[in-house]
Amino acid sequence: MILNAVTVFIIHNSQRVKLYMCILFIAVDQSQEFPLVIAANRDEFHARPTAVSGFWNNHPHVLAGHDLQAHGTWMGVTRNGKVAALTNIRAPETIKTDAISRGGLVADWLIDEAMKQPTYLNVLRANRHKYNGYNLVYGDVKSLAVYNNFEDTHATLTQGVYGLSNANLTTPWPKVTKGIASLTDYVSQNNQLDTEALFAILKDEDKASDHTLPNTGIGYEWEKRLSSIFIQSPEYGTRTSTLLLVNSHQQIHWYERTFNTRGDVVGNQHFIIG
Template identity: 30%
Template sequence: MCIVFIKTNPNPKNGEYRLIIASNRDEFYKRPAKKAFLCTDSKIIGGRDLEENRENGMWLGLRIDEKKQTLRFGSLLNVTGEEKNTNVQSRGFIVPNYLKAKESTVQYFENLLKNAEFNAFNLVAVELNKKEVSVYFLSNTPIQICKFHGEQTLGFGNSPVNRPLTKVRNGRHRFEDVVQTSKSKEELKDGLLKLLKSNERNLPDPELQRRAPQAYEQLSSIYVEIKKTYGTRTHSIVLVDKDWNVEFYEDTMESPINPDNIVWGNSVIKSSL
């Protein structure tokens, strides 16, 4: 399970942001991963999967092209409750391949659907440049491509975009409230982190109950924890201010994860367009 909230504003006032992203990654604690870093070769920022045969896959990341003055962001969300096939490609390379792709976002989406088969996923993408900011959504179950222009507050999770989970709907409203009421960057980051760490259950949720009947109550909170084996292990926040300063903030469980003694570590990577 994962969740991502996005606020876009192409024409921010002083103290406002062009782009705000807050996201959680939920995964088994035993799955090895590397914390977020900037790869100097590819200019990609984000954590990496270290599981055997899936090394360097990504669940979330961004790439800044300083020459073209563009930022590209991608987040992969599995679709819960759909049939899984072992004879398909790994979804973990969808994000890094998108970040490195030369074609447009829509062209990448179309080529992805045409040339490869994957288990059910949602892909959330953002394109930011000096003229505009756009959010794109792709799902292969069912096949759907959406584009959102201009100023938007959006939330995405592990179900089709037209059937959002209750925690996505409720979380989007709380996300918007944090953005509107925060008076400084630190207050904004603290408020977003508090939201991402919320263990309040968002029930009832018939859609989640249908998709995950055995664990829907535990999965109904934004911050997930199930029997010390699975749960939210990484929080990511991306901020792009009016002056095009970019900050990638990550708060993540230090690996290897000991469920009886979890240690959190954070890192900040800064850049500009």
């Protein structure tokens, strides 16, 4: 299964440039009642056909959405608690037109129930040059790691709150630091988590001030447009927000919210595993 996650083409400095989006916020062991919280946005063209999340017909242990154009996914979980999610690296000068689509990395981890983290890390490293840049969050509800093929780095997510967008795990883009702060404050002050409050963190449309914008080679207009956690425009923006909550009994709750071109909610999904 493959997915060319969120690709935007623009003309900048007489070059055809690709932009990649998606953002993840992850709280590990910050709440006694909810030892794992993942809040994520997927951003893409509104015209790109996508199916809402559900258990896959061919692999009924996998719960994930479906990109119907490339037949892959961007984030998912299994009945046994395996987890994977993908963000792409925004580095337009390094794009390879013949690269393998990255969403298959998410699907491969979820589909293969016997695959272990050390084995998969070897696979990722052996094939990293075949893909454009990505961050892959993978593991299970008790142990997650992030592999960055662009820098060939690997990090285990120990106790803490993390944000991951389209650079490495430690890059302090404004929207990343803002989301980390918001999630940290919320989970530290609330034993019982309100999904509406978590979705509100993902719905933040405030754009970064000009002097704090990253310079990734895509030009001011796109840097500004993509600087908010939630992106809204007629042709491109946040299509899906997802919450994955694991409680102290290892029960998994999956919430998905889908949006139209105006940023209005047009669908809700909720699944419980365990």
